[in-house]
Structures are given as C-alpha cells and as structure tokens.
Amino acid sequence: MKLNDAQLAELEADVVTLCQELIRIPSVNFGEGKGDESAVAEYVVAKLAEVGIDAKIYESAPKRASVVARIEGTDSSRPGLVVNGHIDVVPANAADWSVDPFSGLIKDGCIWGRGAVDMKNMDAMMLAVFRLWARHGFRPERTMVIVFFGDEEAGGIYGSRWMAEKHPEVFAGCSETISEVGGFSVTLTSGKRVYLIETSQKGIEWMKLTAEGVASHGSVINKNNAVTKLADAVAKVGNYTWPQRLTKTNEIFFKKIAEISGKPYDPSNLKPLLDEVGTMARMIGATLNNTANPSMLEAGYKANVVPQTASAVVDGRTLPGFEKELLDTVRSLVGPDIKVESLVSDIPLEVDFNSPLVDKMIAAIESQDPEAIVIPYLLSGGTDNKALAKLGITGYGFSPLKLPTDIDFTALFHGVDERVPIDSLQFGARTLQTFLASA
Numbered sequence: 001m002k003l004n005d006a007q008l009a010e011l012e013a014d015v016v017t018l019c020q021e022l023i024r025i026p027s028v029n030f031g032e033g034k035g036d037e038s039a040v041a042e043y044v045v046a047k048l049a050e051v052g053i054d055a056k057i058y059e060s061a062p063k064r065a066s067v068v069a070r071i072e073g074t075d076s077s078r079p080g081l082v083v084n085g086h087i088d089v090v091p092a093n094a095a096d097w098s099v100d101p102f103s104g105l106i107k108d109g110c111i112w113g114r115g116a117v118d119m120k121n122m123d124a125m126m127l128a129v130f131r132l133w134a135r136h137g138f139r140p141e142r143t144m145v146i147v148f149f150g151d152e153e154a155g156g157i158y159g160s161r162w163m164a165e166k167h168p169e170v171f172a173g174c175s176e177t178i179s180e181v182g183g184f185s186v187t188l189t190s191g192k193r194v195y196l197i198e199t200s201q202k203g204i205e206w207m208k209l210t211a212e213g214v215a216s217h218g219s220v221i222n223k224n225n226a227v228t229k230l231a232d233a234v235a236k237v238g239n240y241t242w243p244q245r246l247t248k249t250n251e252i253f254f255k256k257i258a259e260i261s262g263k264p265y266d267p268s269n270l271k272p273l274l275d276e277v278g279t280m281a282r283m284i285g286a287t288l289n290n291t292a293n294p295s296m297l298e299a300g301y302k303a304n305v306v307p308q309t310a311s312a313v314v315d316g317r318t319l320p321g322f323e324k325e326l327l328d329t330v331r332s333l334v335g336p337d338i339k340v341e342s343l344v345s346d347i348p349l350e351v352d353f354n355s356p357l358v359d360k361m362i363a364a365i366e367s368q369d370p371e372a373i374v375i376p377y378l379l380s381g382g383t384d385n386k387a388l389a390k391l392g393i394t395g396y397g398f399s400p401l402k403l404p405t406d407i408d409f410t411a412l413f414h415g416v417d418e419r420v421p422i423d424s425l426q427f428g429a430r431t432l433q434t435f436l437a438s439a
Helices: 005-023 038-049 120-136 160-166 226-239 248-261 271-276 278-285 323-334 356-368 385-389 422-438
Strands: 055-061 064-071 080-086 110-112 144-149 174-179 184-187 193-201 203-212 291-299 309-318 338-346 373-379 394-397 419-421
Touching: 005 038, 005 110, 005 120, 005 422, 038 055, 038 064, 038 120, 055 160, 064 120, 064 160, 080 120, 080 385, 110 422, 120 144, 120 422, 144 160, 160 385, 174 385, 184 278, 193 248, 193 356, 203 226, 203 323, 226 291, 226 309, 226 323, 226 338, 248 271, 248 373, 271 278, 278 373, 291 323, 309 323, 323 338, 356 373, 356 394, 356 422, 385 394, 419 422
Parallel strands: 080 144, 080 174, 174 394, 193 373
Antiparallel strands: 055 064, 064 144, 110 419, 184 193, 193 394, 203 309, 203 338, 291 309
16 A cells, blocks of 8 residues: 555654554552553554454453454465564553653654553554555455454563464464564664664573572571572672674674674674674674573571572573573573573574565665664563464564664663654654565
C-alpha cells in the first residue's frame, strides 16, 4: 500500500496518540507471576475493534493476558508472518523520574513514560499500521498474525512460552516473525548512519546458587557459615573474565563496521570498532562472550543469627553455540559445595541475514532514509521470538527507528526517564507500513 499525503498524516497522528495511551495504562510486570496486562489487552482489542478487526484475549492466569488478531492475506499459498510485540513493562519508581512515568507526556519532542522504548512504541506502530489498512480496505499478500504478548519482561512464562505450548494453532502456517530491538539507527563516530537488524540473540540462563552451612549464634566462631560460602561463590562468578567468542553474526557485524569506518578488522583487538558505535558499545561488547551477573541475594533473618542457608540469583546470558560453557564454568567456579539450579533457561538464536524478508526490511528502511546502511547484529538480551523459534518460526528484531545522534538508546531500556522521539516513532510507523505491505 503506497500512502498518499493524507494517509501518511493519518498514520503519523495515530501512532503518537496510541503510544501515549498505551503508556498511560500501567501494565507492570514485577516478575514471579506478579503482573497485570488485562487493562492494556482490553485497550488493544478495543482499538482494533474500532476499525473492524476482531481480536481475542488469551489468559494464562488471572490478569495475565496476550492478544491475538489475524488479517487474512490475498495469497493463501504463502506462509503467514507473525508480527509480535509485548504489552507488559518493568516497574518504574516515580521518585526517580523527572516526569510521571505513566503520563505519556510530550516534552522536548519526545513521548515520555515507561514502555516508550520497551516496547509500547512498537505496539503503537503495529496498531497504527493495521488500523490504517482496515480503514482503507487494504489486504496484504501474506496472512498477518498480530500478537501482543504478556509477561515478556519475566521470561514469557505467562506469555509467549505459554502461548506457543498451549495454543500453537495460533501460529500454524506461519514461517517468520518480527519483533523488538532491531531496525534502529546508530550514527558511527566516523559519521555514517547504520541500521541494526537483530538476527541473533543471546540465550537466558537464570541460576540460583545455594550454600548450606551450620546455623549458630552470631557471637561464636563459625567456620561453616553459609553466608561466607555464598559470598565467596558470588564473588568468583561476578569477577570472572569470560573468554571472547566470535559468533557468525558478530563476525559479519565487525567486518561491516570496519568496512564502513575504514578501520582495520582485527579479531584480537575489536575495541577500535566498538568505539565506532558510541554508547551502543556497552551492549555490543556484552555479545562478545557469555556473561553471568549476580543480581539477587537472600540470607538470614536476624543480626545475631547465622543462617543455615544462603542463596543468590545469577543472570546468565549465553552465546549461540556456547550454552554448555556457561553452566560448566559457573559450576567449576563455585565448587561442589554450592548447589546450582536453573530457574529460567531459554535458547539463543541465530538466523541468516541474507534472506528475502531481510531484503524487504532493507528496502523499507532505504525508502525512508536513502543514506541508510543496514547490517545484522547480535542482541545481548532476548525477545519473545525464542518461543516462536521452538515452533520452527524464524525470527528477526525489526522495530524501526531513526534516532538522533545524541541519544543513548540502550540506556533507555528499563531506564529512568524512558522516552522516544516523536520523529523517530513516525519514521518507524512509515517504515513498518512499507515493509509489511511488501512482506
């Protein structure tokens, strides 16, 4: 569907309003099953119903909701495309913010609020595109399965993973999917603007470490102290330097950055190329090895009582092909006296950048930014595409944004004063529409 000026204005106005309204619904996910997507799910259903699109809410538990809609394509011989986003957000402490985190306020050319980047901006783009199509009677060639998952921020147990296990029929006949954290721009220090399409992502290995000791009065000598054992184990894991592992996607990424910047490609010293991506270096650097960050501690109940047990949670992220290395290394570091349990385990992903669907993503970006250079990258986190991969659906990160050069994009994910530039959001809606109409 090639849009005229009036339709472009319609799309751009709708995506801004939708993003604001989505942010104003606090669909906060506290983890451990404590979340509530019901109100935002009902909003999504209502906004689709306004233009005649039927949608269904799937509840995995009370108030844990995902939404599914379907647009039949004109060519039934082609496999369907899943367009997925998540409607839950992480908590926000209002005292830390300069604005109300659930205000959807427009200030300094941006929409502010929790979820503005992760990922109610993409949810708004999806809604805006499909609402526009419905109002103007456009049907794509491919059938589109539109999914707004719950519980992504806690591993998808009540969202994508539950949907894939309990309702695989929703995704039947689909071969590919797109989701968050890809298609956004980064301006290199050498001046070129690149757009990163996520073709690979790390796996998740959240572990619980438990130390057993002897309980005692706090005033006596205790050489079998569970807290001391745990502290030693946590320090070993947290301070360990993981070896560099260059995946197929990262090899392409760094060779492309070298080619674009004119800097040499030296796998033994990638820092000059990391420096090219500015603030993105923090995230890209985390994809050069497995990581294991201690994130939670629990022990004791009174100052003068040495507890019998102490535990810690470690957030492990695994590179494609190096999953076993992480668990083996952690067990070796902590020793046989520390129990290592897996809390959440999910696969890493890596797919081919050279594909017809990626070609259409590139064409869509270039239609809106003729100076764009599009390359693949490896995401240090994970998305709901993992759950769909287990159904044989190939996933990419493609939620396009043309970002200002001075914005620290990755810091906005789960960060204070999360916000998305309106120009970037409208660019994304135009690009997404162009891509989906041709996909």
